[in-house]
Amino acid sequence: MTTSKRPLIGIVGPCGAGKTTLANGLALHGYNARAIAQEHSYVPDMWQRLTRPSLLIFLQASHAVGGARRKLNWTEAEWQEQQRRLRHARQHAHFYLDTDSLSVEQVLQKVLDFVKSGK
Numbered sequence: 001m002t003t004s005k006r007p008l009i010g011i012v013g014p015c016g017a018g019k020t021t022l023a024n025g026l027a028l029h030g031y032n033a034r035a036i037a038q039e040h041s042y043v044p045d046m047w048q049r050l051t052r053p054s055l056l057i058f059l060q061a062s063h064a065v066g067g068a069r070r071k072l073n074w075t076e077a078e079w080q081e082q083q084r085r086l087r088h089a090r091q092h093a094h095f096y097l098d099t100d101s102l103s104v105e106q107v108l109q110k111v112l113d114f115v116k117s118g119k
Contacts, residue, residue, distance in 0.1 A: 006032040009115065010053030012089040014039050014082040015074075016066025017059035018099050018107050025108040031115065036089075044088035057111055058086070058093035065100045 009031055011019045019035035026033035038047040047056070061069065063079035090096070095114045099107050 006030075007054035008051060009033040009055045009057060010047060010051050011035050011057045011059060012038045012047055012086060012093070013059035013099075014061055014066050014079060014086065015072060016069040017061035018069075018104065019059055021104055022057070022059065022107055022111060025104070026111065026115075029112060038089050039082040039085050041085060044085070047089045048092075055095075055115065056089065056093045057114075058090050058096045059107070060096065060098045060100075062100050 009023075009026060011022050011033060013019050023033040023035045034051055034053070036047045036051055036053075041047075043049070047053070063074075063076050066072070066079070067074055095111065097107065097110055102110070
């Protein structure tokens with residue numbers, strides 16, 4: 001089956017949460033996954049309008065951890081604004097995962113476990 005015919009897994013979260021890394025990891029396991037930059041959109045449901053994912057994963061990272069991962073020089077207010085922009089997606093997420101204390105491999109495994117569980 002081609003990637004375009006597989007159900008789409010959308011991934012949202014603030015900067016530095018691991019969206020792109022997770023999407024790449026899921027792709028290596030044969031899943032159709034896309035990191036969605038909802039945190040940069042003023043339109044609350046842009047994640048739905050652009051991608052219409054079958055499954056929505058929300059990755060969370062704190063201001064400090066996300067900033068360190070991406071080497072961002074951002075303020076707490078900027079992080080809070082991303083949280084506000086992500087509110088709609090967070091409310092509609094099928095799976096929520098705080099990535100602060102997890103390795104890349106742990107994040108991938110937890111999401112794979114969830115996807116394979118069919119919940």
